[in-house]
Amino acid sequence: MTHINVLDPGASPLDYYGFELRRLREAANLTQRQLGDVLNYTGSLVGQIETARKVPTVEFSERLDAALVTGGLFSRLLTLVMRSQLPAWFQQVAELEARAVEICSFQTHMVLGLLQTPAYARSVLGAVHKTDLDDRTAVRLARQRVFEKDEPPVFWAVLSEAALLLEIGSRDTMRGQLAHLLTLEEDPRINIQVLPYSSGPHAGLTGSFDLYRFAGDPTILYTESYGSGHPTANPDTVKDCSLRYDHLRAAALSIKDSAELIRRVMEDRYGAQVA
Structure with a gap:
């Protein structure tokens, strides 16, 4: 267990977050319990975050910034904290x-x-083990903050129909997940297409992959296996998978028809009445 008196702010972003929290709390002449009362959290939670034993949340950071008048320090630090908590092999992906x-x-x-x-994230992450499940779920969800940037990325997702039918968690979990996909239908930067079973053999039979494109750097292809990730900028490999992706998008349903299929699956498989 990390002791507050020996917390090293250079050890990790989480340690630095805790160190700054302690420093600013003490500068405000507040005990952990008093600060917890202000934030509407327990003093115990404040202490756990100060000693790098607990990962802070977005809400905690925002309340902390407001209470200690930090100018958004902790909200900015949270991005680094969350990224550092990802598995080492996945941090590059973030x-x-x-x-x-x-x-x-x-x-x-x-x-x-x-x-x-x-x-849904909690069910995926808890499929094998449930250790630190709350923190691991929060860390995964924090990656979605890329869509909150002033200039968020344009995002294309082609999902196999299997992703809609594989019941992860419970029927309620799946209803919520599919409903969330539908809320993104009107966002011009987030485009979701479903590759139906009826498409037959397709260009993605080898497996899942991601392509990351940048303003001034080469495109990166990312694939994944158990416990390891494989990014590459090899031009031939990137060119091949870019072509594969074009074929996958062409074989998939349109964005509108994909949303209709998602609605149909919600009704027929998970019992949701969708307007």
Whole structure:
């Protein structure tokens, strides 16, 4: 257990967050309990975050910035904290997501992390083990803040129909997840297409992949296996998968027809009445 008196602000972004929280709290002559009362959290939680034993949330950071008048310090630090809490092999992906001007994703069997609801993400992450599940879920969802930037990336997602039918979590979880996809239908920067089973053999049979495009850097192709990620800028590989993605988008339903299929699955498979 990390002791507050030996917390090293240079050890990690989470340690630095805790160090600054402690420093500014003490400068305001507040105990952990008093600050917790102001924030509407427990003093125990404040202490856990100060000692880098608990990952802060967006809401906690925003309340902290307001209470200690930090000018948004903790909200800005939170991006680094969340990225540092990702598995080491995935941290580069979070950096790619944050820098990309366009992201193209093909998923064979589930909704990808950038579009997941809290309940769906929790079910995915808890499929094998439930250790630190709250924190791991919060860290995954924090990646979605890329859509809140002044200039968010243009995002294309091609989902296999299997992603709609594989029941992850519960019927309620799936209804919520599919409803969330439908709320994105009118966002011109987020484009979701479903690749139906009826399309037959397609260009993505080898597996899921993502393409990250940048304003001044080469496109990066990212693929994933158990416990490891494989980014590459090899021109031939990137060119091949870019062509594959074009074929996948052409074979998929239109954005409008994809939304209709999502609505139909919600009604027929998960019992939702969709207006």
